[in-house]
Amino acid sequence: MDKQYTVGIAGHIDHGKTSLVKKLTGIDTDRLKEEKDRQISIELGFAPLALKELGTVSIIDVPGHERFIRQMIAGVSGIDLVILVVAADEGVMPQTREHLQILKFLEVPKGIIAITKIDKVEKEFLQLVKEEILEELEGTIFQRAKVHYVNNNNGEGLDDLTETIATTLQKIKEKDTSGNFRLPIDQVFTLKGQGTIVRGTIVEGAVSEGDTIEILPAKIETKVRQLQVHNTRESVAVAGQRVAINLPNLSTELVRRGDVLSHKGDYKASTVLDVSLQFVPSLKLDLKQRSPIRVYIGTREVDGKIVFFDRNTLTRTNDEVICQVRLEEEVVAKRGDKLIIRRPSPSETIGGGWIINPNGDKYKFGNETIHKLERMKEGTIPERVKENMGSESTITLEKLTQKVGLGEDEIYQQVVSGDLIKITPTIYTTNEMVNKKTIELKYELSNFHLNNPLKEGIQKAELTSLFQKSLSQDLFHYLFEKLFTNGMIQKVGTIIALTGFRPSLPPKWEKRLMQVYKGLERDGIRVDTYDSYVKEAGIPESIAMDYKYYLLHQKIGYELDNKHIILKLSIDKSLDLLMDKTGDNFTVNEAKAILDLSRKYVIPYLELLDRLTYTERNDSTRTWIKNKQHGTS
Template identity: 45%
Template structure:
């Protein structure tokens, strides 16, 4: 059978027995700090492996219950699959329990069990009253209708039944995706003597292997996974749902902190502007003003920032409030991630929700923006793909599926369907909308049409210059589209130059007569031509067109350039070569050539050197030898 990996969170009020219950289930004391022992409370997150059967690998997170340690509690529950809400039988539901319930609801956790501890401290006839009171308190939350079990952690009464119930619940919990890109929000950083820097966290997505090159965000540092442990047991890999410690090479403890994220290189990026859907807690104590200062809890990260509303200037309560967070520091997130927003002073949980777009932009205040955010939030997978490609123009598959918050298998099937429907196409490694491709082709066509009209003497436009008209699409995508269109019927490529297929270089209409005059003058001059610049000036050719005309005549095989000054018609040059070949031996001298052509050294030397350059002759001392 396949191995299953899950993480269970303990939540509840301080001193309600979460740590003792964890020890009863796992035989491990998760209070590891001296201060925790002295004060008998959990300050930091505690972790322990729970053995259920050979297939299931379960980590228990004992989250702090004290109000001051709410941030650790949020970091702990953010990656869990099942929650055990712990309530002491002798006290019942307390204020901190209620806040934990709010946070669990806001984080979108859907599976939970209620565990009543310290049952040996109450009379049997109180059991029903306690149960009724708890169910009343959890009404309207995902714990409504959950099983409720009574246990005593010290005597182990009810513990076997709780293990069986946990096992039954986890059968209905889908495992976290291990096929996607690896992501590990870090909640602990420390140093092991002789080993170096070690980080701990719960793998959100994907897999990591010993030796993998990873990226630490938001720093953008490349690191290597050297060794790994899952609950103190050496492993060569770890996957989504597992609690893992990774020994990292290439970085010190002081260069990273809780809240940083380890990812597969290139699969994730950082952001400081996030479009969100926010649900507030009930009975918010203080209204939240437009651009009010907040603290965002996202995974294990805590970041301050401002909240921006687009349809109000104050928030008292609400569900699905579409707004934006503008953060003081970058975070790593993607569509669908859950978060909590708290007020720094006075400390209060405001609400939570999900990320709509991890890379938001600045929008105008008004209903149009809210409607746009609603479309983003509610869009089908196909609509999300299309909206992303409208915005980003072209993306590689992993980038596109990351933005759309889709797993690889689902995304590949959807992209294949969109390709079959001709809504999306793939060029190289990039996906783009067919409409965007058509748009780019039309821009190239318009660009070349304008270029041919402005420069009719040139054979085409340089590829690098064409790319400039497509800068908003990105260099890689522009190059791919240019390469594709030049292999079709509408465009031709000659070396580095690209032209419309129906285009033929020609004299510009307003200068055609003067250019024809220049060409006629060259014909009359034969082999003894005047300097090209003199001929061009005499013909009235503007300075800025002289060189263009020169290159055009040579490129179109209508003229031959002997040197930078002398240009003669191709007809005159070919006639001179023919005459020289017929009237000289295989080997001949410069004087022999002069006798045949009747040219002075001014013309004869560049003429002969051009024959050498073309490979028609080869110089051998004072003689030349015909090569063809």
Template identity: 45%
Template sequence: MDDVYYTIGMAGHIDHGKTTLTKALTNIDTDRLKEEKERSISIELGYAPLRTEDGTHISIVDVPGHERFIRQMIAGVAGIDLVVLVIAADEGVMPQTREHVEILEFLGIQHCIVAISKMDRVDEEMLELVAEDVKDGLAGTIFSNAPFVYVDSLSGNGISMLKQTIRDALTEVDHRDAYGSFRLPIDQVFSVQGQGTVVRGTIYEGIIQKGSQLTLLPKGKKVKARQIQVHHQDQDQARAGQRTAINLSGVDRDEVSRGNVLVSSDHFLVTDTVDVVLQFVDELTIPIKQRAPVKIHVGTSEVMGKIVFFDRNEVQQESDEVLCQIRLDENVVVRRGDRFILRRPTPVETLGGGWIIQPKGGKYRFGAETIQMLRKKQEGTPKDLIDDVLAKHLLLDEKELIQLTSLDENELKETIEKEIADGNIIKVSNQKYGLTKIFLKLKDGVIDQLEGYHNDFPMRLGMPKAELVQFFSGLYPKSFVEFGITKLMQDEDIQKTDQFIAISTFTPHLPKRWKARMEEIIDQLQADNVEVKKWEEYVAATPLSKNEGAELATYLVQSDQAYRLTDDMLVHRTSFEAALAKLRKQTGETFGLKEAKDVLNVSRKFLIPFLELLDQLKWTTRLEDKRKWRINSEE
């Protein structure tokens, strides 16, 4: 199970021992705030790594249990794979326990372990009574068959068994997809002296790499990941399922807030109107009326809005799903399929939860026609289903598309053909397909990367192709990157010279900063004719560094302004051609070393490498101690 990452949530009623149990499992106290210590309750989310022996990477989220801190609880469990429901043996199921279970169900959490805590405080008979109470409380819920573990965090009883139960349960959990576009809903923001803005969250999908260019939504602000930490350890990358802290450049602390989302792709929607499938709680204290104010919790966002029904004017009690719309007071960042919780702002209570069927809802008429339209959205068109899986996996063949969309082969092929014709899908290679918008994202990324490279190395022909492919293979499948580069060359957006890739409009040139100094070197090199100095001597006479001098030498050779006479000497092209013309004019069909020396009047130190350069450039052919002129250099 190497390189597998999970996040576990500790949920339950206040003072049932979630924080103490987290400490017993991880040896880390997640109560960080002074007021948490004083009041012995969790106000903010606490996180700790659980280290296992089998290579599984686990983050434990200790979520607040107090009713007043329910919003932090929702933000905490939104990204978890497994919940440990903590119930104290001396109290049993409490109101907060029931509300947490409801929220977990609405958020689609599938896997649960019940931890009966504080077992050392009660006798066996009491433990049995509590177990029956818990089973009754969970009857009819998705967690009715959850395994039970009895623990005492202070004595350590049952902790090993709980760890083993967690490991066993995680084998049933689907791995989060690290190949989708990166998305991290932010639940904590702070600043560090000398470092700037830091955000924390659980990565929903994709991979983040150090140095990655990201977008902060909903503001659309471009930022960069300067540093990545996972549980206080610096990392070069982090992936889906990991609890991560990212040091951002390009944004101030006061520009970021809980509920913002970091993404690496442009296909995440910013919206203030969402069409949803809503399941209400079993009992509402008072009916919920048409356009009543509600608060939606989605990801780590907490936003006010109004509920809009299309087939009723109020809900008193409803066991079936309701298709409706939430019109929000602020923008949120969501995708189809995202889970949410709906609460009433006053009197405060959980109304229900569900999932988003259309992130960008419109204004619809009241009536059956709208409900029918929403039901079609709920079921998803073939195009929707294909778009969703390609947005997540980036590159799939027909077999994979059929498996992930459950479409039959004919319907899939017809839809793909239409989408290709409409320009929404591209065929990559070996029957594999990708979204055009993902290719355009790759295209923009390649152009941006090359522009940055040209800015850093203006004298080079371009970026080595292997380096370019390697960089983007961390973000896209390698075959998709290769396809993209080939397509960009075909479209003449980029050009390839030998193994180097450059933007089509780019021409290697001297950097403005050193142009005058470098031109002095070039002039001096030309003035020295064939009897040149070592290259480092030209560079040493200027403020240029050795690296800048080496870049200039490579530039002169690659742009045919100079030739390498030896490993450490260059000769200017005009000097070389002048010597070549003189030697051709004053020698016959063949000539020897002495004749060449008499014509050029230079020492052997320069003459021999000059004649070897003539051979290399195919102006001459070596015949023992003589050289023979070729008719032309193409022979």
């Protein structure tokens, strides 16, 4: 596939831009009758330029008249190379300067100068004209640009200009064809038998015939019936290409210039943009807080207000200013997109820059907000992700692409490097967050063990509730599985503990708990109620319940019933006696006599032996089914 590039032709009105494009491509880009009658370009003009080294590139002829600055901005947004056209007989004019300022704000990477109408001045004056032009262009991308003398009437200088276009483009990085498809629409029309056609230059990604796409910001779903690139039908169109798309069963009233085509769900429209702006040095009037402005993004023009967080009035400055634009209508953009702002009255370009966050929030006035936006502007990808996560522990794929401005490849690379962690196909977090929450989770477990040494661990539901506010459910499950897989935690059923933890007596209560134990040991299988022992030892109810839990779960003791506990060693002693003095079977009365137990104790005692599978009840007798010492039948 040919490399895809777009070349813009800019400059003052009547300096020969349209005739230069016609000479280069053979196509007259003045399509409208009004344009031909008035001999000025009103709308954007497009034409294919065939270059032997690169294939076909798109040429955009942008209007030079001040009244059509909107079309000019739409035309140069996203171009790779600009040819600044300056007439030899007039030199740099007011609209040339405004075009230059806009090109600077949009950070167009490369420029070439074409001095036209060279037949209008004496040849010996051409060098002087060139020097005057270069002096005016000092400090712009054109100060070291190659200069070509061009005669649009006889074609003089065109071959050299075409060669420079090709060699310059070869040094420019191609647009990203792997990102999410996005096409700002600059033309909408109908063709008989075809229906609605939209045109634009794809700024990112690719689109194919048959794709389901949506028109933003209206969220109208439609399909791609047919694609044409430079009047040739194609099955796929990619970033950098000028494309016409046939949208079936769609009224032209539902789509307009400035709308954006994308695949469904890839982009989100917004009315609040966090931006970094530079302003023209010759700002005529101060710009006050919440001043009305006109904002140009891609092919969209929309009114809004400017909001400052560190000042109430902006005077002339060479510094970048972090601020916000709040718009009256939604726009579709992503981090890094360029924008131009103009003052509606008096009409003038006042600044431009780029979008830090295309889905901004409302912030407080002050340095805290400025510092936050500076971190979002200048931070590494993980730092920007962190800022956009705010108080959340995870971030959605949508926010990664929209607010952080990451493409699929960038997200993949961040995951590979370990800076980003993929929790689910649509949920991510940072490595820093994983490390932080891992430490917190282990701390909570350690703290639980410290405060509850008698318990085997914490219930998973209780641990989940501890992190309910600070940890998303997705991240909690991810961390839990990670810790378990890495052997850092252990689980028995729904009980969670740090690996290696074993329950033990709390030092503060050890003597009193041992008093309970000694009492149970002393009374053997003729125990009193559990509550009587803990009451005698002066143990509070919460500790008593934990100790009971400890005795039972460590199998140190067993419940005779819900009020009595017998120690295992007492059961073992009684089993020795009972086994020695009975055969394969025995009755309740035999057990009662051998163990010297009242009926109150002997029935629950024998039921406990049944539960422990030492015996099995058969009507009025019990049969031994397990050898105590060996645990075998």
